[in-house]
Amino acid sequence: MGDVTDPLLDLVRRHTEPVVAQTLRSTIAAVIAYVVALLLSSEPAPLTAPLTALLVVQVTLYTTLTTSVRRVNSVVVGVVIAIGFSSLVGLTWWSLGLIILASLVIGRFVRAGEFVPEVAISAMLVLGVTTTRVAATAWDRVLETLIGAVVGLLFNVLFVPPLWVQPASEAIEGLAGRMHDLLLSLGRQVQGHTTVAQAAERLHEARRLDHDIVQVDAELRQAEDSLRLNPRVKEGLLSRVVLRTGLDALEISAVVLRTTCRTLTDLAKARTDEPLFEPEVADALHELFAHMARAVESFAVLITTQVSANAQEAEERLVQELAASRDSREVVAHLLLDGVQKHPRQWQLHGALLAEIDRILDELDVEKRSERLVEELNSRVRAQREKYPLVDKARARLRIGRATPSVDALERDRD
Template identity: 40%
Template sequence: MIAGRRATVASFVRGRRPRYDELGRRVGRPGLRLAKTTIAATLAYVVADWIGTSTGPVLAPLTALLVVQVTMYQTVTQSVQRVASVLAGVLVAVAVAHFVGLTWWSLAGVVAVSLLLGGLLRLGPHLLELPISAMLVLAVGGAPAVAGSRIYETLIGAAAGALVNVVIAPPLYLQPAGEALGELADRMARFTDALATALRSTWSRADADRWLDDARALGREVALADRNLARAEESTRLNPRAARIRQEQPRLRTALTGLDRTYLAVRELCRALLDRTYFVPAEEQTTAYDDDVRTALAAFLDTVADAVRTVGSYASTTRPVPRDALGLEAHLEELRRRRDRLSTLLLVDPHTDPAAWEQHGALLTAVDRMRVEVEAAARPSERSWRPPVLAERQRETFRRLRRNRRRRSPRPPTSERPEPPPP
């Protein structure tokens, strides 16, 4: 009897384990950040109070709260920006207090200079911290003790936030990126399934227009998946646990690129279906494409949906599955066969109906592109990946500085230029 109860309990737990795992993932990520932020703020306060920077050093935990971010790279970036903003604000306030003091016009000058300086330093979300620090220090007459305590507490808070983010499980965000790709593939598959169903029923210009709008709405899902993957890529920077994402990133990025281009092909297909309705008389909208053509196109879209779901399973899994085991090749072969069937039905003499020949060509081009991009989405990547050393903004800054230096560098006169060597 006891053994039977144990078996019942074990079966109950196994049946609900996926739900428990999903609940743990959803609660775990926000819960981990909550714990890290709390520990960082507490640690910053304890250290600042032990050093004795001021009475009730709340600026240290406040800084820790602001700098602890979802990735290690963002935490370090936020720490540097906040320290720079506080330090610059204190220096501005000390200089003004030494020469002028607090007046309405000196306050206006401090705010203006601080904002300009913050823009030059590219302080991002901490831009306003610079004039705030300057005004607070200026309000007490630029006292060295107040200025020093503000700098020390900011340094302590930034260091505590960075330290906690290093010690306590720096997140990689690999799983959310895979889940976002899986959701994108599922959304695209459901769209193509629904479009195939609509093509098998009555068809009109209004239907084609509505499906084109729905296809454009898929762009939001593509952008969401791209943001999740970009966050996973950024989480590798300054992260000692980055090796796993470096291995998985080529597969995820290849899948996202293929799905993104498949989405563009779906839009082209819907646009071609709509354009055809504008080249026939209004009373012939429902027969812009014959029933057998729409049925063949619907069958092609059914296979596209199956193939996209397979790509989603390939991309969203945390354990890579060999492409041969996915059954994708069977879907691709079926796509080729159904594409050939559709091409046969769309044959038309360009001399007899040049508009139909052009529109059918656009439709087949979109169909071909869908087939090619679905295949490319699950293609193994031959390139390894490493996170960029510098941010794109920093690289662009360096490029701009080099270009400006080349423009300013004087060129020797034509007569003084060295002659080229003889051949």
């Protein structure tokens, strides 16, 4: 019985996921746009309206606004070009090529973005009708586009798109989990004899993190757009900066971790008939990598959690693991120094290993994270003020008589 009900329960749970919600939203908005276009347009099948609504109702309110403007702009420009050509020449092979060329060039100048081909498409559709129908067809196409854009925009304003923060947070935690597993693997690798093939396998795992980072970055970009202009989000800028700076730190740590794997691989090549390290050093490195693995995991929880209690707990665990990592690092450094003085082989690889460990610990440091967070917040606020001075003045007037929270206060609220 449990096997039968589990898929049903899973379906019920999934109806609230962003992907399912977006699919339903796009379908409903397209149908509404088609019904409205049937009432207002003279076309028997005004499919441009639902097509526009389908494209306009993007996954976030921010992309909906930008998409609406660019699509209406592209259609209007294409219609104007077609009306101009229809009064001068008819539809021939050379006039078709000329109107396509002119539409694509003009589309770049009017900044139609990804809708540059839409300029040429609109011009061709209007030019393809008879001369007596050019004006009517042009007006219908503009009207249908406006209907689709307005319906899509109003739909997203009345029914705010879902936030994509949770999928991005899960992607970040997944990346940190893979880094955690790799660090634990390195801790096991340094104990006993390690072949070059085994060391190279860890290096390939580290290189695959680059692909993971690209996927996580795409998820985060979508989450950042969902936070822009969203009325359900109180401090969208702060949330975006917290996630972005956190991913940047993990990305740098992943690159350094790959370099660490390269160092251990080179060391394995130089010591094919013996262990990588003496047993005492190997045990200390095993403990160090274990602490670093837990620190990476705690760091991911800290930057993705939305609950203050969980954030505080994650920060405390991170501070503890970083402190333990630094203590273990000092033990490893002293042991390696003693070993180098006795047997100075590959001393440069030992130094590189310690430098790479230091860099990862520095990227995960709580105080450094706070400094980077404040710097990034201040930088983005200044950029917004310089880009939109009138909006900044209006906000300043609205804040008259009210206390403005500082960046530190915002961060405390977030954490």
